[in-house]
Amino acid sequence: MRRICIIGISGKLGQYMVEHALARGYEVVGVCRPESTAKLDRFGDRITIFPGRTDDRDVVAEAVKGCQGVLVVLVPWGVDNYATGTAQAVLDSAEAGARLVFSCGWHISMDGKDVYPWRARAFVAFFGFFARPLRFADIGDQVEACRRVFASDTFWTVVRGSDMEEGESDGLPVWSRHVGDPVLASNLTKRTDFALFMVDALTNDDLIHEAPAIVGRKTASARAYAEAAS
Ligand SMILES: NC(=O)c1ccc[n+]([C@@H]2O[C@H](COP(=O)([O-])OP(=O)(O)OC[C@H]3O[C@@H](n4cnc5c(N)ncnc54)[C@H](OP(=O)(O)O)[C@@H]3O)[C@@H](O)[C@H]2O)c1
Numbered sequence: 001m002r003r004i005c006i007i008g009i010s011g012k013l014g015q016y017m018v019e020h021a022l023a024r025g026y027e028v029v030g031v032c033r034p035e036s037t038a039k040l041d042r043f044g045d046r047i048t049i050f051p052g053r054t055d056d057r058d059v060v061a062e063a064v065k066g067c068q069g070v071l072v073v074l075v076p077w078g079v080d081n082y083a084t085g086t087a088q089a090v091l092d093s094a095e096a097g098a099r100l101v102f103s104c105g106w107h108i109s110m111d112g113k114d115v116y117p118w119r120a121r122a123f124v125a126f127f128g129f130f131a132r133p134l135r136f137a138d139i140g141d142q143v144e145a146c147r148r149v150f151a152s153d154t155f156w157t158v159v160r161g162s163d164m165e166e167g168e169s170d171g172l173p174v175w176s177r178h179v180g181d182p183v184l185a186s187n188l189t190k191r192t193d194f195a196l197f198m199v200d201a202l203t204n205d206d207l208i209h210e211a212p213a214i215v216g217r218k219t220a221s222a223r224a225y226a227e228a229a230s
Pocket residue numbers: 008009010011012013014032033035036039073074075077078082103104105106160161162163164191
């Protein structure tokens with residue numbers, strides 16, 4: 001892996017991914033909305049920015065040229081299929097054989113075998129009910145984006161984040177195939193470690209065609225699982 005592209009590079013997750021990618025010696029390019037480029041000033045000429053909406057197919061095609069890896073922040077903002085357009089643009093224009101790693105939340109299910117706590121179900125139902133009529137967000141858009149990724153024949157990974165908190169890194173999160181597995185019960189990950197998992201997934205072939213649900217490695221549930229396994 002030499003050159004990577006981050007689609008949605010200016011957000012919190014995107015900026016953490018820049019830090020981890022630069023630390024690994026990757027050449028980093030990225031796409032973000034033109035009004036957000038100033039958020040990346042601290043990286044100076046260590047990164048190359050392609051200003052544009054992340055669902056702009058021409059901008060994405062230009063940015064991913066020559067990239068062996070693409071990290072994609074999928075967000076359901078608005079009601080114009082932004083996440084779906086973003087995912088499709090990447091699927092259509094990434095280099096053949098490139099590793100593609102997408103972000104989303106636990107609410108996305110690849111095989112329908114996830115078992116959600118009632119609070120998570122209630123939140124998604126509440127958010128979904130109000131967000132779309134208010135034209136604020138459309139959870140169904142992120143679901144459709146991931147459905148297209150799951151159906152594609154690219155080398156994809158969909159990383160499903162738990163609830164997030166800021167703070168110092170606890171190291172690479174642990175993961176499981178299904179929400180509801182005991183190791184995930186703590187439902188909390190440092191945002192920088194979510195980013196670390198995304199960047200690490202670029203070179204972890206065990207994660208190709210997986211949708212890992214992650215949790216912080218120092219959380220109570222992850223520790224209990226590790227102790228039981230040792
Ligand atoms: N927040 C959580 O607790 C949580 C939990 C689980 C999973 N996740 C997943 O983590 C990823 C990023 O989440 P995050 O909370 O850490 O956010 P984030 O990194 O701040 O990313 C937000 C992204 O959304 C873009 N954005 C914001 N408003 C927008 C708008 N109106 N139209 C288009 N793009 C807009 C931002 O671009 P600009 O810089 O241009 O504004 C940025 O790229 C997502 O895939 C999310 O599903 C988050």
